[in-house]
Amino acid sequence: MTIEPSVETDDRDVHLAGDATWWRQAAVYQIYPRSFADADGDGIGDIAGITDRVPYLRDLGIDAVWLSPFYPSELADGGYDVADYRDVDPRLGTLADFDRMLRALHRVGIRVIVDIVPNHSSDRHEWFQAALAADPGSPERARYIFRDGRGPDGAEPPTDWESAFGGPAWERVADGQWYFHNFAVEQPDFDWSNREVREDFLTTLRFWSDRGVDGFRIDVAHMLTKDLTEPLPMRAELAEIPIDGRHPITDRDDVHEVYAEWRQVFDSYDPPRTAVAEAWVARDRRQRYASAEGLGQAFNFDLLEADFDAAQFRAIVADNIDLAESSGSSTTWVLSNHDVVRHATRYGLPDPDRAPDGRPTLKHGNEWLLSKGKSPRLDREQGLRRARAATLFVLGLPGSAYLYQGEELGLHEVVEIDGRDRQDPTYFRSPGVDIGRDGCRVPLPWTREGESFGFGAGGAHLPQPAWFGAASVEAEEEDPHSTLVLYRAALALRHELQSAEHLEWIETGDDDVLSFSRPGGWEIVTNFGDQSYDLRGAEVLIASAEIVGGSLPPAATAWIARME
Structure with missing residues (x-):
């Protein structure tokens, strides 16, 4: 396959002008940078790799890319443990590389959305390192959630809460205090009642907006603010507290005070910067995140939890269009992303694992996945047929469509990953229960052959299966019936036909x-x-x-x- 050279750019600050509502019916392509394209051959995808592939993104026909975190990180959680919110991980490039990529994308009419991770930082962040070096009660510790432990010597954690990745949600430090981490132990939660925290994130939003970024995806947008007034409830008590805006740690009404300030920053630019909330909240709570006074748009994940079923699809579409109208926003449609089993695989597995309310679970703990795909339960052909049908259905809907890298190739979940090669903390914290998210984060195949199927000059940071060659960009570009050709044609036609919402x-x-x-x-x-x-x-x-x-x-x- 002949790879086109990267798009030429000059030193001017290139920014797309025009419609401030472009996002309402945009097709947005999510890039997981470490697994998209590796320009320097070190096995990790990088910013220059994205720039090299701008012609591919242009030809795909998308309106914007959303970049998962590319910031300095120890990769305790795939880059969502951020050590510096205003820089690029040296393994992925430099700020100058980012600027070149941004200009290259803008020159071909593709806007750029970046991921912001405001609930927590990395434990390597300079603020957290300062907190560890400071005394209890210090201003440095006040940026995070530190508490004394229970028991006569404080050796018991403040509560028995569990983190989202398994294990306790509190970690003890050398002087005996404990800090709260809703996710990995390397991801301490910020204290959003602290004005310094709020101001610093306003600075971060301006930093990237000033560089020309068009919008922001807000990680776990519903979890920032917390009320940890003593006495703290234990886990059983916490589970009984209604999530009605006053819950101690999730979906609190006061989080919208944060986003009202952010909206003032977004609207100070011309055109205004956009934002979309990752907010796993109840139906009647989603609108505030999507309001014009807040972030402006919120993810609708309902199709992720649906079977390939007409009644479920119709109910979800009707409900979410009504929700979007009530908030004045447009809805979003998502079938795959970096956190869930790829939809080609979900639709090929019969009798999916279900939550107590009857919905299919999104965890990677399905029996077939845990057995590393050795069970014959996956019907690959049926899964791909359904995935193609669902995608074409979604692309015909009003609202914006969020596509995940590799779905345009019809990629299935990769289960052929040995435990010693895995990287996701959920795998290590939930052994035998959740296989982790690495299977949807395996580096993309660009060519039929090669050590990493054209991902880079050498190997890839996660092992790729042998079947990737037949699903590569090179192979699919030569097949008029391929999933890649279908996506390109559908996105082109969508641009031609899409109008009122x-x-x-x-x-x-x-x-x-x-x-x-x-x-x-x-x-x-x-x-x-x-x-x-x-x-x-x-x-x-x-x-x-x-x-x-x-x-x-x-x-x-x-x-x-x-x-x-």
């Missing part, structure tokens, strides 16, 4: 077939069933599977125009 449902007479129309006369039809559906009398604009005899086959989507 509404749809009209069309009754199909078949409970397994969903259809809706969009302004401009185009319709989307998805067959979730196991029988073909008649499309005669329609012009097929694009389809996820071959239309045979005028019929849409099972597990397929078509965009159509009705012939007069």
